[in-house]
Amino acid sequence: MGRAVRECRGRIGMTQTRLAELSGLTQAAISRLEHGKCMPTFALLERIAGAFGSALLVSVDPGHGVTVAFTGNGETA
Numbered sequence: 001m002g003r004a005v006r007e008c009r010g011r012i013g014m015t016q017t018r019l020a021e022l023s024g025l026t027q028a029a030i031s032r033l034e035h036g037k038c039m040p041t042f043a044l045l046e047r048i049a050g051a052f053g054s055a056l057l058v059s060v061d062p063g064h065g066v067t068v069a070f071t072g073n074g075e076t077a
Contacts, residue, residue, distance in 0.1 A: 001045070004068040006034040008052055022051035 009019055016030040023030075024047060032038045040048075042058070045068065049056035054072035061067070 001040055001066070001068045002034040002036045004070060005030070005048055008054070008070045009034075012052065014052075019048065019051055023047040 005019075009016070016034070017027045019025075020027045020030050023044075025044075029038075033040055033044075045056050045058070049070055052070050052072070054070040057067075057069040057071060059067040059069075
């Protein structure tokens with residue numbers, strides 16, 4: 001999940017600090033999320049999707065894991 005956040009943020013040129021401001025989190029919380037040091041809730045992912053101006057897509061494939069994607073404004077992560 002953190003990788004999807006990091007990739008989308010990087011693709012649109014947004015800093016961790018700016019994402020933190022837009023999502024109501026701290027830069028440290030964004031860093032922990034991106035490095036897999038915390039398990040985000042759906043509510044937190046929804047806030048991040050809002051900060052990206054994207055839709056949040058979550059796919060659960062039993063036995064194969066969870067996929068998270070942010071889509072919108074021509075972006076897909």
